Amino acid sequence: MPAARAGQARGDRERLRARADRRRGRGRRGSRGRPVHRGHPRPARPAPGGGLTRDRPGIQHQPRGPRLRRNRAAGRDRGGADRAVLRLNAPRLRPARPLGRLPGSLHLRLRGGRGAHVPAGVPRRAQCPPRRAGPPRALRPSPRCGFPEGQLPARPRPGRAGAGPQLLPRRGPPEPDRGAEGSPAAGPPRGPGRGPRGVAQAPGNGAPCRRPRPLPLLGARRPDRRLPRGGPRQDPHPGPDPREAAARGRRDGGHRAGVRARRRPIALAGRGEGGVNRPQRSRAGRTLPGRPRPRRTVTVIGGGISGLATAGLLARDGHAVQLLEKNEVLGGRAGRWEAEGFRFDTGPSWYLMPEVIDHWFRLMGSSAPDELRLERLDPGYRVFFEAHEDPVDIPASREGAVALFDSLDRGSGAALARYLEEAEDAYGVALERFLYDDFSSLRGLAHPDVLRRGSRLAALLAQSLHTRVSRRFADRRERQILGYPAVFLGTTPYRAPALYQLMSHLDLTQGVLYPHGGFAALVDAMERLARSAGVQIRTGARATRILTGPAPGGPRVEGVAWTDAEGREHRTGASVVVGAADLHHLETELLPAELRTHPERAWDRRDPGPGAVLACLGVRGTLPELAHHSLFFARDWRDNFARIGAGVTPAETTSIYVSRTSATDGGVAPAGDESLFVLVPSAAAPDWGRGGIGGAGAVAVEEVADRAIQQISAWARIPDLAERVVLRRTFGPADFEHDVNAWRGGALGLAHTLRQSAFLRPGNASRTVSGLLYAGASVRPGIGVPMCLISAELVLKRVRGERRPGPVGPPLVALRGQAAAGTAARGAALADAARAEGVAWPT
Template sequence: MRGRPVAPGARGGRARKPRSVVVIGGGIAGIATAALLAKEGHAVQLLEQGESLGGRAGRWESKGFQFDTGPSWYLMPEVIDHWFRLMGTSAAAELDLVCLDPGYRTFFEGAGAPVDVPSDRDGAISLFESLDPGSGPALERYLDEASEAYRMALDRFLYDDFSSLRGLASFDVLRRTPRLARMLSQNLDRHVANRFRDPRQRQLLGYPAVFLGTSPFRAPSLYQLMSHLDLEQGVLYPRGGFAALVDAMVRLARDAGVQVRLGARVTGIVTGEAPGGARVEGVVWVEGGREHRMGTEHRMGADVVVGAADLHHLETELLPPPLRTHPESAWAQRDPGPGAVLACLGVRGQMPELLHHNLFFAGDWRDNFARIHSGRRLPDPTSIYVSRASASDPGVAPAGDESLFVLVPAPARPDWGRGGIDGSGAPAVEALIDAAIRQIASWARIPDLPSRIAVRRTFAPADFVADFNAWRGGALGLAHTLGQSAVFRPGNTSRRVSGLYYAGASVRPGIGVPMCLISAELVLKLVRGDRRPGPVWVPDASAEPVEAV
């Protein structure tokens, strides 16, 4: 891990004495934060309203088919490995990582044969040259810039809670200020269009904005750094899926001493008076989880509370108005990012027409994203992501069959209703998935796909509200627009309540599994009293992680 690691023995290092900690929410950020604080020596209780841990990184099984119901792209491996190293191990030791090559397959509306995207820089350059002769050198320059932007983000921005401006005032940042200003003032789509003519190239370089909960028309061009991840670092896959990552994290958290309580719905954050404001004293929770709105209240005292759930829910439901850092009025100007309609499909027979990761791009790129952002009905065809995890992991489906996970980026519209099993979801949800299945069957030339589906379950924005208290049904978290990135994104500390911290996709540094792991590390540093930018130092931080096979 590059950057300026923070040594535990340095000023502002480890906390002076153990504290009692309650973490609200058992998603990736909650597990990661609880584990790091327990490893530090604190007494940590993790409260999760559901009956399992993982949050959006969920799982579902039926008739021998297994599905990840959330994240499926294993990106930023050094960030994930760094968290494991803070826990005294490594990603390579805890996970069975496989490098996918090609990284993914792309289907373009009206373009004929699909295009496979290699998992290395040279292969990507050759691909671009084949799509538009003479464009290879342009991609070389683009990837050089993407790599530089990514390293600067890791070194200076992502591991910084911006409680001071020390990171922004470094020489590396100051000397790049003119270029940074240009990259922040121009959107990613325009930045790409100025360099590449072929629409397929533009879509390949613009689609990673979806990982950031936004579109290439709204993401600052600084986020070209995402192309460094898939076109240079490549795409990995942990056998067993992201469920295996969750299991490994939970195991390490429990080994560190984290006490987990499932079916525990927090109904309030308890505070007391303190000099200059309020001080956290604990939480109130009820048994029975999210399905039970009434129940016996329990109080759990704490010196520190970490809200690792949706920030809007934490602030507007668990705190009284005077103690909210982000009042309801502030949310009127915020972008929840896209929603999603998902489907887990167990398919009889094999599907060599698909790779592990598959992207289906609608031709009218701008209209597709405009409809998502404005909340209008999606076009037909629309852009779709399909994961065929059984291509790399036969254990997730019965022998000879396939597990498909379909994600349709959609408006954050809870009024569309919830999903269901075997077509029992809301009519609008099931109709959208029916159309997606027909599109996949047509574009990938699998005409009998609909008749081969033996298992089906759908999820929709209303499920994200019900299951994760997601603000307005957003699937990922606050969109990474300019006004919701870096220093402009909600912070990891309550400004009104001492001892109350925030982690997860709603706050800094942002969306995705690696970002949630970094947010956990930011909380660790804040509890220590360390305000310096950079990742926390670990004794073997200079060691290279073992490569995936």
């Protein structure tokens, strides 16, 4: 054997032995306690037959033995060809055979793990033809140099079965996107040296890499995938040339980064253009903070707030993302409608938790003030009480709220100040320890901040919000002001835990903002940033089935089947599928019964939250009697909320919410006219029917809308309101079921009761299908635009494999305590937050 090949074989054996030592946890010492030399191989002595052997544990060939004789006697030798068993870390070595006379088939016997699934081809490098000089040729499966990778079993994912998506471990920072020469995506070239976190840089290569890893077998080359029949298929993902990557892998001694570029999910053939529907890779020039995962192909089902937020973050993180939305307009529950010069938001209208919304924009490389024109409302909202003639304006500061409560009930201002301090503390703990935690591990509950407040948190969870408020405030109007925010959470103050008193911190301390253009402007800004990050958005695409297949550890997603607006069927391959639609619809309509995490019997015990009857009204003339946000509170709340839970039609006098966006934004209505959005909380009852234009909706829906208009007219002293309405459209519970696949027609999502909060709420990952994740109002952390944005970050952390609580990237600074000393203190707090985050905060 030539000396060069003998040295190469010796080095291969040494690396294989070192890897086995590391897997068995022997550190830097061998199985017999002898030091292991990692850097240089020890001198070997000649063995009988011309091979190499050593006195210490290492690689052992056993061409004969009792097992071989038993196999031959049982006829399991398949032709009687010589077989050999390669054992690692055997107690003693036997004389090795020359490398040129290796048997016809060679097997690895390992103790499990990835090493048992590497290509097991016989590395007869001594018999391979010599390489020619020049550029490296493409790796092809060779009968001498290994077997096709497609014939090998899939490598198991780390982790146990049924533990959510099993993701590959990190391999360091991914290779940057290779764009055209001089393009921002290409980035400046990086020379040799050390990369981030001490990662080595390959000479002459700009991609960061780790220390070269040994080949799976002695001198074996990793074979490439075979091309499909019919010629090569063009890869839509821009990336490094596979030949160049393979050559770099060989030069680096088998470094896995050289072959990772070829390991991409295979899209399933469909009936779309070209037969394959695969999203494009992100074109963003900068990725999110942290160490991203290897690039994956992701399909997001649902184009609402959570779907857009998830797709944008994953694309920003370097993944190839496609979003499917069944409607022609994005937004989901954050809908819109426009007619005759009037524009309406048919979904959320309270801009709360501005730091959470701004944090998502900063992760996308922008900020909320850069994308939206925000205006602080003062007064925050106006409240009309039954049996009280004069409405109450809620100030936009804490000191104003304290003075207001003192005017309603002398001495209650001090009680409100203490109540708001507790609400601020609860909000800070929830933001730092609960909201940005998917509770895949309960270790976050053992944090000192949580343990110090253990008794207080237990007391807040043990009583309802109504009970806590009633013990401190005697005036009915004050109780309703502090208890109504529970409706924003899809429940009632009688069922919401007292921990949700933190909602009062949002509207009475932080104040209420309004984005000009409504929440439609927020959706448009999110769509713009998602597209710029590389998200491929398909509207009119209805998902019909989540495709799964067998994999080690249990079923795993393979793609999504969907139909376009023309009814044509398509299939898109994906390694990760994110369901950002209603959870009940995703599991009962798109998955078979045996793969559902939440069976039908589990939904029978859940609360879908309230439904709603909506009315969009275009009114001639101005309505100064109404503020931007106006609330109408009935006197008997127990009967009001009991009717919602029982599925009964609302009473003649009920609680109503009215949004007059034209009071702040003149572009939502013709000059001199008003745009009103009316919401009547009602039962989640799809059998009531759908709404319509001009009173053409279902009878039950139109009757509720008529009574609401009459009540607003009487309480706000606008006697001719009904006659001034020139445009009208209503929405019923069946519209929510049809338009957004809402379970039982719920207007918001699963109610935030004690059994449906925090870690008791449905999780963000399927327990039965690996690679299937969930986002939106049906899962953690909950209902509302900020909660949906947080759920998108939880999905991002799932894909990355991160389990620590807290937001992605820089720490999120809550707006806390800035209103205690007036406008100057509020401005100073905003400036401090801006300096901490490095961006401008909304004012």
